[in-house]
């Protein structure tokens with residue numbers, strides 16, 4: 001759609017009610033505009049931010065979504081990292097279209113989202129904000145791309161949003177994943193591609209929720225359908241106890257048929273032992289007996305894990321470190337680090353992981369935990385960059401009942417106490433606000449935590465693993481990070497190399513290709529493009545590129561054109577870290593006087609204040 005002037009946009013929206021608009025009158029956008037005008041009586045010219053919940057209200061709204069948030073967060077973190085470069089903000093919203101979690105892109109796009117109130121707590125229901133990705137996708141229960149001036153309210157015309165609804169194991173709306181960009185230079189096709197990636201991510205989240213919900217049942221996978229593979233849960237008597245939305249659509253199952261405990265064999269050909277052998281081809285049929293053609297049914301997940309032959313065992317202590325060895329692969333530097341970690345053994349030494357985004361800091365931290373004597377206790381992770389200061393404080397240190405307005409009725413233990421006896425992983429520790437650094441240092445020194453409002457401390461025994469992509473040593477020198485905390489964190493420092501630096505890079509590509517696109521092989525052309533690409537997003541980007549290529553490849557061969565490799569001559573320098581360091585230094589030099597520091601930096605006072613705020617820089621007193 002061409003970009004229109006403000007008044008033209010309003011006139012155009014208003015004209016859909018009279019069926020004279022130049023948009024396809026039967027299109028989903030026109031239908032939504034009509035709903036906004038006729039049902040919701042909205043004004044396309046109205047300006048102003050969306051309704052926004054307070055922090056306490058956000059917490060309250062998030063409570064019933066706890067399971068979804070827990071299972072969706074790792075997937076959404078990966079999605080946000082992939083889309084960050086293209087300036088997308090990623091949100092997880094509840095069924096009422098309120099954003100409950102947000103991952104902002106870097107500056108300057110982040111400032112635009114904050115300015116317009118596109119952030120955690122904002123409500124984007126269609127009945128309030130008119131046609132928009134979240135509201136309209138949830139109203140129609142279908143994925144949608146709402147591109148710039150397809151929005152109902154004129155003011156949202158600078159944004160494009162793509163949204164995939166999330167369904168619970170019973171096929172009901174559970175929320176939605178929204179990605180929004182304010183970049184005018186991204187084409188509709190680019191947004192459509194981003195929507196496809198988002199839909200894939202929501203399918204994986206739905207799968208995780210389904211498996212978690214039916215963890216005591218066996219699960220069969222029924223491939224096919226627009227909504228992706230279907231999942232069926234069945235009990236020991238082979239009666240269907242659950243079916244995801246896609247399986248319901250594929251097989252014609254309803255709540256009624258599921259509640260009646262219908263036999264799996266009505267839909268899936270079975271052999272005498274149950275579902276036909278591993279990865280067997282089976283005939284599928286709908287409830288009405290109509291043949292659905294051939295499909296593959298994976299063996300039940302529980303059976304798969306219990307019947308899979310065990311790998312030959314080495315000695316018990318070597319097994320504990322298997323995951324770490326697998327991650328280190330054949331990279332000599334990493335192998336040396338793993339040997340050192342093994343020597344440290346079960347000593348409670350803090351570990352600081354350092355490396356670019358996507359190199360595997362989180363999975364490495366999990367592997368250290370799995371290889372330690374704490375493996376049977378909790379592994380608790382917090383990303384310090386993904387939350388505002390006030391939330392990190394409450395999340396990490398906990399609070400007593402009634403400690404502040406909006407606090408949960410029975411208080412909150414806090415993540416440090418939850419990690420007692422186990423491992424606490426603090427990701428992006430370089431982004432931890434200075435006030436909280438001081439509190440964390442006290443916990444490490446005294447081995448006790450004071451939840452907000454508590455009358456006495458709670459003793460804790462945690463192993464701390466932290467990670468950063470920043471140069472913490474330099475930040476400590478420049479006063480942007482507490483030096484005493486830095487030295488405490490780096491009991492042992494492990495540098496995780498970028499993918500392009502790994503000596504075993506080809507093996508890593510082969511390994512990830514076999515996991516992400518198991519049914520495909522790489523053509524020579526695809527192989528040389530992968531081998532020559534610098535992968536600024538490292539393992540995460542490689543995984544996503546191959547996953548997408550595995551979906552688009554034809555005839556089981558991934559060719560160069562299937563690889564979505566945006567041009568990158570070399571890894572981007574960390575401009576934000578450099579800018580932050582320059583500002584911190586200028587403030588230090590001028591004794592915290594913002595006017596003088598702004599003059600020295602040749603910035604306006606207002607700009608410097610804004611940067612201090614968005615970069616969460618503490619001004620020295």
Ligand SMILES: Nc1ncnc2c1ncn2[C@@H]1O[C@H](COP(=O)(O)OP(=O)(O)OP(=O)(O)O)[C@@H](O)[C@H]1O
Pocket residue numbers: 078081326327328355356357358359360361362363364427469508512539540543
């Ligand atoms: N050695 C490896 N082999 C295969 N896959 C890996 C390896 N290391 C990491 N990955 C995969 O790469 C992705 C990113 O890993 P992870 O989230 O641990 O990175 P990260 O360094 O913590 O990223 P960030 O710093 O941006 O949070 C995950 O999907 C993970 O499974």
